[in-house]
Amino acid sequence: MKISSLIEIRRLAPLLNVWEEVQKACRGITGGGSQILPIDWEAREVREPLSEELCPLLAGSDEWKSESQTFHLRHCLAVMRRAASESKFGVGLTFQCYCGLAHLVFPLWEEGTIVGAVISNAVQIRPTSYKEICGLARRAGVASAPLLDSMTPLRDADEEELVDQSRRVIEKVFALEAALPGTRLYESSGLALQTPQEPSPPRGRASATTVQIPLTAEAAGQTIDAPTPSVFRDGNSRPAEPLERGARPGKRRVVVTGLGVLSPVGIGKGEFLEALRSGRNGVGPITLFDPETMNSKIGGEVRDFRPEDYLDPKTIKRTGRSTQFAVAASQQAIQDSGLHCENEDLNRIGVIIGSAAGGLEYGQDQVMRYMEGGGKAVSPFLSIIIFAGACSSEISMELKAKGPSITVSTGCAASNDAFGYALHLIRDDKADVILAGGTEAPIFPVIHGSFCALRALSTRNGDPQHASRPFDRERDGFVIAEGSAIVVLEELERARARKARIYGEILGYAATGDAFHMTRPSPDGADATRAVQLAIQDSGLGLEEIQYVSAHGSSTPLNDRTETAAIKAVFGRKAYNIPVSSTKSMMGHSIGASGAFDLVAILLGMHSQFLPPTINLVVPDPDCDLDYVANRSREQRYEIALSNTFGFGGKNACIVVSKW
Numbered sequence: 001m002k003i004s005s006l007i008e009i010r011r012l013a014p015l016l017n018v019w020e021e022v023q024k025a026c027r028g029i030t031g032g033g034s035q036i037l038p039i040d041w042e043a044r045e046v047r048e049p050l051s052e053e054l055c056p057l058l059a060g061s062d063e064w065k066s067e068s069q070t071f072h073l074r075h076c077l078a079v080m081r082r083a084a085s086e087s088k089f090g091v092g093l094t095f096q097c098y099c100g101l102a103h104l105v106f107p108l109w110e111e112g113t114i115v116g117a118v119i120s121n122a123v124q125i126r127p128t129s130y131k132e133i134c135g136l137a138r139r140a141g142v143a144s145a146p147l148l149d150s151m152t153p154l155r156d157a158d159e160e161e162l163v164d165q166s167r168r169v170i171e172k173v174f175a176l177e178a179a180l181p182g183t184r185l186y187e188s189s190g191l192a193l194q195t196p197q198e199p200s201p202p203r204g205r206a207s208a209t210t211v212q213i214p215l216t217a218e219a220a221g222q223t224i225d226a227p228t229p230s231v232f233r234d235g236n237s238r239p240a241e242p243l244e245r246g247a248r249p250g251k252r253r254v255v256v257t258g259l260g261v262l263s264p265v266g267i268g269k270g271e272f273l274e275a276l277r278s279g280r281n282g283v284g285p286i287t288l289f290d291p292e293t294m295n296s297k298i299g300g301e302v303r304d305f306r307p308e309d310y311l312d313p314k315t316i317k318r319t320g321r322s323t324q325f326a327v328a329a330s331q332q333a334i335q336d337s338g339l340h341c342e343n344e345d346l347n348r349i350g351v352i353i354g355s356a357a358g359g360l361e362y363g364q365d366q367v368m369r370y371m372e373g374g375g376k377a378v379s380p381f382l383s384i385i386i387f388a389g390a391c392s393s394e395i396s397m398e399l400k401a402k403g404p405s406i407t408v409s410t411g412c413a414a415s416n417d418a419f420g421y422a423l424h425l426i427r428d429d430k431a432d433v434i435l436a437g438g439t440e441a442p443i444f445p446v447i448h449g450s451f452c453a454l455r456a457l458s459t460r461n462g463d464p465q466h467a468s469r470p471f472d473r474e475r476d477g478f479v480i481a482e483g484s485a486i487v488v489l490e491e492l493e494r495a496r497a498r499k500a501r502i503y504g505e506i507l508g509y510a511a512t513g514d515a516f517h518m519t520r521p522s523p524d525g526a527d528a529t530r531a532v533q534l535a536i537q538d539s540g541l542g543l544e545e546i547q548y549v550s551a552h553g554s555s556t557p558l559n560d561r562t563e564t565a566a567i568k569a570v571f572g573r574k575a576y577n578i579p580v581s582s583t584k585s586m587m588g589h590s591i592g593a594s595g596a597f598d599l600v601a602i603l604l605g606m607h608s609q610f611l612p613p614t615i616n617l618v619v620p621d622p623d624c625d626l627d628y629v630a631n632r633s634r635e636q637r638y639e640i641a642l643s644n645t646f647g648f649g650g651k652n653a654c655i656v657v658s659k660w
Contacts, residue, residue, distance in 0.1 A: 254426045255660060257500040258337025258488030259600050260329035260437075264300035264481050264587045268332060273604045275586065276612040277633050281465045282587045283479050288443050296457035298464040299443045300481030300588030318381045319394060320359030325484035326391040326439035327398055333435060334399070337488040338500060341399050350403030350431045351392045352422045353486070354414025354438040356592040358388035358407070361444040391439050395486075403431045408592075412552070412647025413511065414438055415485075415595030416655050420509030422489050423655075432494055437486035438593035448480060454519065456556065468589075469616035470553035470582040471560050471624040478554045481588030485596035487603075502660040503603040507640075508539025514650025520558055521646060525566040528652045532570045532642065535654035543571055546578060546656070547638040548611060550598040551628075552646045553582020554589050563646060564624045579636070581614045581629040595645040599657065602641045606659040609637045 261268065264282030265275035275282070282300050291297040302325065307316050310328040319327070330351075334341070341349060363386040369377040384390055389407040396405040404425060408417045415438030422434040442448070451457050458477040460467035468479040495502055512531040514522040521528065536543060552563055568575045583601050590597060601612050610633045617630040639659040646652050 251427050252429060253492035254423050254489050254506045255492050255495050256487050256503040256506070256599075256603060257490045257495050258333040258335070258339065259485075259503065259603065260332030260334075260336065260487070261483075261485045261597070261600050262302050262305060262325050262329050263483045263485070263590075263597060264302055267302070267305065269336065269600065269604065272600065273608060276583065276601055276604065277608070277610055279613045279615045279631065279633060280586060281615065282481075283464045283468055285461075285464060286443060286448075289445050289448075291445075291448065294445075294449055294452045295459050296448070296452050296477070296480075297461045298458065298467055298479055299448070300468075300479055300483075300590065301443060302483045315394070318385065319390065320362040320385045321441035321482075322355055322357065322359055322361070322439045322484070323385070323391045323394050325441060325482070326353055326355075326437075326486065327394055329437065329439070329484040329486040330395045330398065330435050333437075333486045333488050337490070338498075339433065339488060339490075341401065344433065346400050346402045348403055348432040349399065349401035350405065350422070350425065350434040351395045351399070351401055352404065352406045352408060352418045352425075352434055352436045353392040353395065354408045354410070354416075354418040354592045354596065355388060355391055355440055356409060356411045356414055357440060357442045357447055358409070359385040359390055359441075360447065361441050362386055364444055364446045395435060399435070401435075403434070410592075410647065410651050410653070411649060412554075412589075412591055412594060413645045413651040413653035414592035414647075415597075415599070416509070416643065416645045416653035417511060417651075419487075419489070419506060419595070419599065419655050420511060420653065423506050423509050426489060426491050432491050434489045435486055436489050436596075437484065437599075438590070438596035439484035439486075440590045440593040441482045442480055442591055443482050451480060456519070458555065466616050466618075468555045468585050468587075469618070470551070470555045470585050470614055471564070471621055471626075471628050472555075472617050473619040473621040475555045475557060475560065475621075478556055478584065479588035481584075481590040482593075483587070483590050483597070484593055485600045487596070487599060504606060504660050505658045506655060507541065507658050508535045508537070508656040509654070510534030510538055511651070511653040513652070516650050518649050521562040522650060523562070525562040525569065527650065528562060528566040528644075528646050529569045531646075531652035531654045532566060532644065535642065535656050536570075539656035541640065541656065543574065545640050546571070546642050548602070548605075548641040549578055549580040550602050550612075550641055550643040551580050551582045551614075552594075552644045553580075553584050553614065553628075554646075555582075555584060559646060560621070561623045563644060564626055566644075567626060575626055577627070579611050579627050579629050579634065579638075581612050583612055585613070585615045585617070591647075595643060595653070595655075598643045598645075599655070602643060602657050603659075606638060606641070609635060611636050611638070 259269045261272045263272055263275075265280050266272045266282075274280070283298055284301070286297055286299045286301065288299075288301060305325070305328070307319075307324045307328070310331055311319070311324060315327075316324065363382065366378050366382045369379075379385075387393075388409050389405075392405045392407045396402070406418075406421065408414045408421065410417045415436075418436045418438065422431075422436040425431045426434060448457075456477050458467040458475075458479050460476060464479075467476075469475045489506065490500065492502075492505070510531050510533075512527045512534070514527045516522040516527075536546065549567060551567075553560060567578075567580065571578060583597055584594065587597065605612055611629045613631055613633045614628040615631055617628055641657050643655050643657065644652075645654070
């Protein structure tokens with residue numbers, strides 16, 4: 001703290017004495033000092049001055065700083081904002097940061113409103129392996145030795161000692177607040193410390209002299225007593241109301257109002273829901289063609305699909321299987337949403353569909369016709385059926401929707417990219433309603449054969465029910481699958497105005513590229529990690545608010561290991577307390593449609609209060625050591641989920657979803 005920036009140094013003597021004690025106490029826990037941050041709650045940003053960076057992992061490259069520091073500061077603010085909204089007191093708390101470290105945060109109050117905070121430096125609550133610390137350091141561009149040195153005071157500390165020291169720091173902070181009524185620590189910041197007043201208990205609560213201070217997963221289930229804060233809201237003084245989750249000044253909000261699904265485990269949301277709850281397996285021998293000459297003979301097929309139930313004969317003739325899936329799922333979603341497009345502004349309704357293979361299955365048959373009969377034998381519909389944009393165009397024509405009509409072809413990430421694109425269009429007032437999702441029909445000889453040649457597919461042909469086994473040590477490749485899932489995304493206020501049923505809200509999206517290899521993920525998982533971090537940052541939430549991860553979980557040796565490492569890199573030790581599961585264990589991998597299946601599974605699970613299982617997880621892989629909701633669905637309430645999709649070419653796309 002610069003003395004020159006303070007007013008009336010003589011009056012500040014008691015304040016400085018207390019501040020020194022706070023610094024000393026924080027150094028005892030963290031190996032580093034503290035700083036006072038003024039906060040602009042409206043802008044949701046931390047303003048200067050910053051005396052030092054909060055976390056030693058942020059001392060790396062400029063690129064790392066610009067992305068990670070912003071994320072980190074937002075996270076600090078999200079935690080403080082949650083403390084302000086959930087507690088009637090200005091409490092201090094310990095929380096875990098996205099890099100696996102932890103921090104102490106102590107809100108400062110002015111006239112009943114949090115206007116700043118004392119934030120300590122990095123804390124390592126529990127001992128961490130040398131390998132894990134060095135891995136974090138490498139990703140941050142920090143030499144491992146200084147990083148280890150900075151954590152030395154914490155290596156042997158037990159949790160009880162840390163909790164006790166945290167309490168003493170909180171007491172010092174309250175003394176700091178009380179030291180000088182009305183004194184401004186920084187003239188430019190507007191941060192003032194108030195005279196302590198006799199608190200009045202909130203309505204409906206008995207008077208109390210202690211409060212329970214929440215800790216993070218690092219000390220899960222523990223609480224500590226702390227004195228009542230020196231500044232407390234009374235009946236006439238209220239802290240600023242926290243923004244409603246998902247609210248962004250100047251930005252519109254995007255909710256899901258309709259679901260449609262055709263999957264290997266069932267057609268329609270009802271069948272799909274029951275399949276997820278029961279862990280039904282949709283993988284079996286391939287029947288769409290004869291796979292006898294191929295080393296993988298199994299797949300996740302959509303059985304009992306009758307295109308004539310959704311399309312007229314003319315449309316069936318000029319569409320491929322993937323487009324037929326998409327149109328059928330869209331019809332289900334529109335019906336489920338209760339949306340009557342004829343009464344809407346069709347210029348404001350769009351369609352964005354993710355698909356990797358498009359209508360290529362039709363192209364294979366036409367190539368054979370050409371080889372046998374020349375150009376005259378080729379169908380005039382060939383060019384429009386194999387056209388990747390056919391699926392979105394057909395849905396647009398079906399609905400007479402004249403907003404954006406787009407097909408996203410980014411492989412396994414395609415559905416989440418479609419949701420992300422739709423999120424931004426509606427947020428930015430470029431559209432009101434968008435049908436978004438994915439569709440895929442890749443089970444035909446050429447594509448299936450190419451994946452066989454790549455040795456990417458499971459060859460457990462004698463036991464197809466146990467072939468897709470994400471995170472299991474004996475996994476031997478993914479199982480190819482098909483199908484479509486489409487959702488209706490809608491601007492919140494118009495959905496409310498028409499009294500639509502709202503399943504959930506899309507809060508955030510991010511995409512990154514490994515720029516490493518066409519089929520293998522980057523070994524360090526840094527860019528998959530970054531995609532997760534940026535999606536959570538875009539959501540405006542803190543890491544501690546993520547309650548479930550719908551994993552990409554493809555059942556390939558490298559991908560499952562890399563995804564596990566990425567989740568641990570983002571959440572640190574909290575990762576072990578977050579359930580993770582992969583629906584591909586039941587359905588196989590539907591490439592561009594997989595993220596859409598996961599979104600529907602998340603929303604149905606949230607409302608039915610269960611987590612879908614990762615079936616076939618029999619032999620644990622030591623490198624995949626998280627809670628994968630093994631083999632049986634789990635009855636559990638959750639409201640915030642992260643969905644990962646990581647695909648060929650290093651394409652990573654993640655979304656954050658909340659229950660409504």
